[in-house]
Amino acid sequence: MKVLVTGYTGQLGHDVVREGKLRGINMIGIGREDLDIANEVEVYQYVQKTNPDVIIHCAAYTAVDKAEDDKETCWNVNVLGTKYIAKAAKKVNTKLMYISTDYVFDGKGEEPFKEADKPDPVGYYGLTKYEGEKIVTDLLEEHFIVRISWVFGINGHNFIKTMLRLSKTRDELNVVGDQYGSPTYTFDLARLLVDMIQTEKYGVYHASNEGFCTWAEFASEIFQQANKDVTVNSISTEEYPTRAVRPKNSRLSKQKLIDNGFEPLPKWQDALQHYLNELAQEVN
């Protein structure tokens, strides 16, 4: 099996390629320097040349706040880029897995969003990711759409790295405590995605580590596990204004994973412990 992975230079793509290689799969990981997905001709030529059995499309414009002011670039990458990838996949008859986000939902209520719930994004990034979902659904029958949330992995920037950096200079931090969701460790997710592409169980899935928390609870657990003496003050979303509106409820139901026989990811606290060990090994 040959698998083309976009977003290789990011958090998720990096771990997906690593996981596939460990299983002896021919993984081709590409970043923007290898292929600009917003260039239709190049996308088609590249996909035709490599002729993969599966494309795992992890690449995206992920700067949620910046997207509100740089809409054109965000659209070109997340909507047009996904369209070109999907069209190329169709032409060469390739399975496509599209990685999406909890930000496609409006964040209302307190119940976990189900896979079949109707998206209604509140920010521009979420809107473009939802447009990408619609394109994939319209163009291809053999597709997976996997919505994930609050991603952390070894290769890139994320909330945990920011908290650890801040702990070097601060002994007290204000962190938002009224947005609920689940962290997703790319090491754990990569295993699931590589399992999934080897099946024909197509459709929309939600995937994240087990359990829910707020960003403030996440931060407290990071400091506790990393033995950092930092006090976390839980504040409201209104007290921490950001350029993009974020959904308050990012809880995702993962019932469909279970219904289809896929193994749920570990609890987020266990994933965090594993990740801190991974970070420590990288430093040593």
Ligand SMILES: NC(=O)c1ccc[n+]([C@@H]2O[C@H](COP(=O)([O-])OP(=O)(O)OC[C@H]3O[C@@H](n4cnc5c(N)ncnc54)[C@H](OP(=O)(O)O)[C@@H]3O)[C@@H](O)[C@H]2O)c1
């Ligand atoms: N991060 C999160 O918290 C989060 C939450 C929910 C869903 N997601 C989704 O999960 C997926 C993976 O996220 P991530 O955190 O791994 O992303 P990331 O670390 O920000 O990496 C983004 C990747 O996209 C590539 N890329 C950007 N523009 C490109 C272009 N024009 N052509 C080709 N490649 C381009 C980047 O390449 P360069 O490095 O070369 O620029 C990089 O490899 C994305 O689809 C994202 O929407 C992320």
